[in-house]
Amino acid sequence: MLLAYDGSQPEAARLSAEARCRQRSGSGALGEDSVAENCSPVQRGGFRFEIVDVCGMTNFARLELLRELLPPSRLDQDAASLLALVAAPCWFVTADGVVGPLLEPDGSPGNASSMANLDLLLREVSYLSGLEQLPGPFEAARALAQISVDECLMGSEGCWEQRALATSQLLEEYGVAVLPGFLGAAGAAELAAMDFGELLPAAGLPAAPGAGRGDLAALPEESPQKLLEGLDCLVVALRQLPSSLAAARLRLVEFRTCPMVSAYEAGSRYTWHLDNGKRGNGRLLTCVYYLNPSWEAASGGALRLLERSRPGASSQNRDASPEDLPSSRSPPVPRARVLAEVPPLLDTLVLFWSDEVVHEVLPPFRMTRRAISVWYLCPLLGTQHFLAGTSEPAFGRSEGDAALTVLSNLSESESNVCEDAVVWLTSAAEPSTLSWLINEGGLIIKKLKIP
Numbered sequence: 400m401l402l403a404y405d406g407s408q409p410e411a412a413r414l415s416a417e418a419r420c421r422q423r424s425g426s427g428a429l430g431e432d433s434v435a436e437n438c439s440p441v442q443r444g445g446f447r448f449e450i451v452d453v454c455g456m457t458n459f460a461r462l463e464l465l466r467e468l469l470p471p472s473r474l475d476q477d478a479a480s481l482l483a484l485v486a487a488p489c490w491f492v493t494a495d496g497v498v499g500p501l502l503e504p505d506g507s508p509g510n511a512s513s514m515a516n517l518d519l520l521l522r523e524v525s526y527l528s529g530l531e532q533l534p535g536p537f538e539a540a541r542a543l544a545q546i547s548v549d550e551c552l553m554g555s556e557g558c559w560e561q562r563a564l565a566t567s568q569l570l571e572e573y574g575v576a577v578l579p580g581f582l583g584a585a586g587a588a589e590l591a592a593m594d595f596g597e598l599l600p601a602a603g604l605p606a607a608p609g610a611g612r613g614d615l616a617a618l619p620e621e622s623p624q625k626l627l628e629g630l631d632c633l634v635v636a637l638r639q640l641p642s643s644l645a646a647a648r649l650r651l652v653e654f655r656t657c658p659m660v661s662a663y664e665a666g667s668r669y670t671w672h673l674d675n676g677k678r679g680n681g682r683l684l685t686c687v688y689y690l691n692p693s694w695e696a697a698s699g700g701a702l703r704l705l706e707r708s709r710p711g712a713s714s715q716n717r718d719a720s721p722e723d724l725p726s727s728r729s730p731p732v733p734r735a736r737v738l739a740e741v742p743p744l745l746d747t748l749v750l751f752w753s754d755e756v757v758h759e760v761l762p763p764f765r766m767t768r769r770a771i772s773v774w775y776l777c778p779l780l781g782t783q784h785f786l787a788g789t790s791e792p793a794f795g796r797s798e799g800d801a802a803l804t805v806l807s808n809l810s811e812s813e814s815n816v817c818e819d820a821v822v823w824l825t826s827a828a829e830p831s832t833l834s835w836l837i838n839e840g841g842l843i844i845k846k847l848k849i850p
């Protein structure tokens with residue numbers, strides 16, 4: 400979420416944090432309960448900002464205060480972000496006028512007396528200061544249309560090849576593809592009605608990525624079979640496309656993660672991150688399928704996707720991973736541009752490259768936002784999910800067959816760069832098939848001297 404001055408109130412934007420604190424607590428112009436209780440100017444990592452505790456203020460008074468801090472254009476345009484900000488008990492306000500919610504490291508709303516979250520706050524401030532947003536609802540709709548597979552292609556039966564072609568073009572151009580109406584009404588209704596059992600704070604799940612997430616999640620006992628079948632069909636069709644970058648990247652994919660169900664309650668969010676920033680957990684292709692009937696833009700909760708940095712450009716979105724937090728001496732994160740914001744509407748599938756596309760989940764307003772996420776795994780991108788036991792074979796294969804297929808498709812140089820994965824795959828493959836591999840000259844097996 401970003402609510403920033405657009406320059407139309409330069410005199411207000413230039414007020415120092417202290418001056419604004421003094422002004423606000425001194426004047427009481429907004430009435431008794433509208434005076435922010437606690438403002439503490441903070442200087443860190445080249446940023447100066449103040450923390451504003453609005454906990455004791457009514458929503459109306461918070462809105463009044465925002466009206467003071469933000470230009471009218473932002474107040475009109477970004478209703479969902481505004482409402483989520485109103486709901487947060489603490490804000491940060493930078494000297495140049497960026498206003499955002501203060502969060503704890505787990506993504507939950509922060510409180511002004513806790514300084515433990517200063518690094519997260521600093522990261523958030525740098526990110527928000529460098530973020531170039533879509534200018535308005537019209538551009539947002541156009542941006543979404545640009546990265547979406549045509550709904551006509553999604554409607555008809557048996558057209559995986561055409562869908563895959565469109566998906567592959569979008570993945571190549573943007574690193575992202577949005578497929579509305581992925582399963583059709585019946586399949587979607589079936590998934591939306593599934594009971595996935597108890598969900599727990601996601602930060603406790605094995606191999607949970609990055610910090611700054613406030614969702615509840617689970618790896619459910621009952622598998623969303625319809626979705627997995629659809630995803631596997633799409634990935635198979637992608638891999639069969641001639642001279643497609645997606646096909647090339649998916650060549651060694653035989654496993655995916657166990658499906659994860661997530662719920663973001665009103666006000667919770669997942670701050671910006673890459674799903675495989677360090678290329679250690681094996682995730683290659685992120686697939687998120689939404690379960691929320693009749694979701695509107697005003698309900699918040701969009702998946703915000705950032706543009707990939709162009710080769711040679713100095714702005715490096717991919718380096719802006721939360722796993723590489725800026726130290727207090729490092730320069731602010733360079734400008735990043737919003738590619739699109741996807742409302743989490745039932746039956747919408749979003750695909751993107753896990754190691755390339757920075758994204759964040761914006762807080763939903765009032766409603767709970769549900770989704771199922773699956774990541775297709777490539778052994779060249781890490782072993783974490785294989786070792787943690789949170790992977791499963793794709794395409795209806797057995798684990799042994801899937802492992803054997805990966806081993807047989809690995810070139811010698813590839814096997815050299817993923818020895819840990821080769822060890823795991825070798826242990827997962829059937830011993831009889833391994834001796835076949837040796838007999839047929841399977842380089843990898845010989846190289847690792849596995850009997």
Ligand SMILES: O=C(O)CCC(=O)C(=O)O
Pocket residue numbers: 608661669674687702758759760770772
């Ligand atoms: O639910 C979404 O839209 C994305 C969630 C996400 O980014 C993640 O779980 O890594």
Ligand SMILES: [Fe+2]
Pocket residue numbers: 672673674758
């Ligand atoms: Fe993610």
